[in-house]
Amino acid sequence: MEQPLIVTAAVIRKENSILIAQRYVKTDHSLKWEFPGGKLEMDETPEQCLAREIKEELNLQTEVADIFKVVYHEYPGKKILLLCYLCNDLGGEPKALDCQDFKWIDIDSLDQYDFVEADLPIVEKIQRIGHEIFKIDQ
Structure with a gap:
């Protein structure tokens, strides 16, 4: 049985x-929205992965708190195990370095985005x- 790819995601709170x-145009799931994160690399903890990915994608410093949700999902040709953590923004001016766009949103508007x-x-x-x-982990 093929092992799922382990990926991380962050619910960054500010x-x-x-x-x-938002994902780039020429990638899988073009222009869909997501919680930022990425693939776990060899010899890296999920928390280290998130800190690295958030810095690379958005130029943000974050504090990784507790695990929030674990999701197993099968896409055509790919299985993933998604480890989602709650994170806190520690500052910095975010920039879309490795994504199409980003937004700080109120949770009441989540339905307005195609995830x-x-x-x-x-x-x-x-x-x-x-x-x-x-309020969790605050």
């Missing part, structure tokens, strides 16, 4: 907003717990 990123399929269970959990997400 005041009463969370950060979402990649694997991130939908994360969206649903955020919507279920609501603004309590800003």
